[in-house]
Amino acid sequence: MHASARSPDWLRRSSSVTSGRGGAVAAGWVSRSWGPAAAMNFSEAFKLSSLLCKFSPDGKYLASCVQYRLVVRDANTLQICQLYTCLDQIQHIEWSADSLFILCALYKRGLVQVWSLEQPEWHCKIDEGSAGLVASCWSPDGRHILNTTEFHLRITVWSLCTKSVSYIKYPKACQQGITFTRDGRYLALAERRDCKDYVSILVCSDWQLLRHFDTDTQDLAGIEWAPNGCVLAAWDSCLEYKILLYSLDGRLLSAFCAYEWSLGIKSVAWSPSSQFLAVGSYDGKVGGRPRGEAHGQCPSGSDHVASTRPPPQVRILNHVTWKMITEFGHPATINNPKIVVYKEAEKSPPLVLGRLAFPPPRAAAGPLSSTESEYAEACRRQSQPQDRHRGAGLQSRQLLPGDEE
Numbered sequence: 001m002h003a004s005a006r007s008p009d010w011l012r013r014s015s016s017v018t019s020g021r022g023g024a025v026a027a028g029w030v031s032r033s034w035g036p037a038a039a040m041n042f043s044e045a046f047k048l049s050s051l052l053c054k055f056s057p058d059g060k061y062l063a064s065c066v067q068y069r070l071v072v073r074d075a076n077t078l079q080i081c082q083l084y085t086c087l088d089q090i091q092h093i094e095w096s097a098d099s100l101f102i103l104c105a106l107y108k109r110g111l112v113q114v115w116s117l118e119q120p121e122w123h124c125k126i127d128e129g130s131a132g133l134v135a136s137c138w139s140p141d142g143r144h145i146l147n148t149t150e151f152h153l154r155i156t157v158w159s160l161c162t163k164s165v166s167y168i169k170y171p172k173a174c175q176q177g178i179t180f181t182r183d184g185r186y187l188a189l190a191e192r193r194d195c196k197d198y199v200s201i202l203v204c205s206d207w208q209l210l211r212h213f214d215t216d217t218q219d220l221a222g223i224e225w226a227p228n229g230c231v232l233a234a235w236d237s238c239l240e241y242k243i244l245l246y247s248l249d250g251r252l253l254s255a256f257c258a259y260e261w262s263l264g265i266k267s268v269a270w271s272p273s274s275q276f277l278a279v280g281s282y283d284g285k286v287g288g289r290p291r292g293e294a295h296g297q298c299p300s301g302s303d304h305v306a307s308t309r310p311p312p313q314v315r316i317l318n319h320v321t322w323k324m325i326t327e328f329g330h331p332a333t334i335n336n337p338k339i340v341v342y343k344e345a346e347k348s349p350p351l352v353l354g355r356l357a358f359p360p361p362r363a364a365a366g367p368l369s370s371t372e373s374e375y376a377e378a379c380r381r382q383s384q385p386q387d388r389h390r391g392a393g394l395q396s397r398q399l400l401p402g403d404e405e
Contacts, residue, residue: 096142140184176222181229254322
């Protein structure tokens with residue numbers, strides 16, 4: 001890791017921990033009021049690469065990438081605050097939790113570059129060398145960076161304060177293999193060694209191992225801490241319906257299985273109070289039958305599934321007994337007349353093409369509202385440079401209301 005010669009003491013201040021393709025165009029907007037007649041004003045369009053555009057956690061800044069350049073704007077005025085240049089095309093950006101730093105991952109070159117908003121002259125470059133780089137993220141304290149090498153051989157923890165390096169071996173490549181507690185004290189990591197799944201719990205202050213235990217899973221798909229940091233949920237792949245609840249010391253609190261011989265868990269989410277756990281499931285009729293469904297024999301002799309209703313897709317577990325307290329379906333067709341469905345509709349009057357000339361003459365075209373005129377002006381400004389480059393190759397374009405023929 002290379003950093004500037006400036007002493008990193010200012011990094012050690014205490015900070016609160018808060019819990020496409022190239023050529024894309026991003027547009028910012030600001031709502032002037034929240035009343036019934038709230039107007040939305042569009043800014044001019046900005047260039048964007050690979051859909052890399054993120055607000056800072058405190059909401060004060062907006063970071064966007066254009067190839068190898070990182071642009072940081074003020075979120076209120078959209079004026080450029082800082083402009084940084086990286087060594088190659090940026091493929092991932094992430095803000096630190098205190099919004100003081102932003103990392104840019106250059107996966108193709110195995111590099112991570114870190115920039116500071118408070119000290120623009122300070123910068124940091126992390127080179128993983130021949131090990132390569134496939135993922136990079138911040139720790140909750142915003143002073144450590146976790147880099148995952150190619151083939152998930154290890155996770156390297158880099159400290160911006162002390163420039164020290166720690167290594168975590170055997171990380172598993174799965175849907176969600178790393179999770180921090182809300183207070184930033186502990187890290188849970190899914191591991192795979194000797195053809196078996198494990199979970200390691202580490203202390204984030206010194207990255208020392210606290211607990212290490214195996215999980216009763218065939219193919220561990222993900223882990224997630226409860227918001228209070230007392231329970232860790234671990235679930236199997238979609239081939240088997242199984243979710244396991246572990247305490248901080250590695251004890252198995254409970255295991256839940258809704259059905260067998262079908263596609264299993266699709267997603268898991270804790271409630272903010274840690275009192276409920278929502279488990280999203282696949283349609284249990286694929287590949288087998290859920291528990292409690294009738295089983296019959298086809299005329300041809302092959303097995304089939306007979307079900308009176310499709311199984312629910314979301315189940316809610318309570319934190320006391322870890323039993324299901326309710327379930328919610330997600331049908332494709334809603335037949336209940338008591339359910340209210342809202343649909344967003346435009347208030348603009350319908351356009352009857354049979355009565356109006358297309359495109360309408362300038363005299364016949366009505367005046368545009370302030371919102372429509374600003375949006376049309378932004379579109380025209382964006383299309384002008386493209387029209388100049390196209391030259392004679394541009395034969396025609398669609399006219400907006402108010403354009404001259």
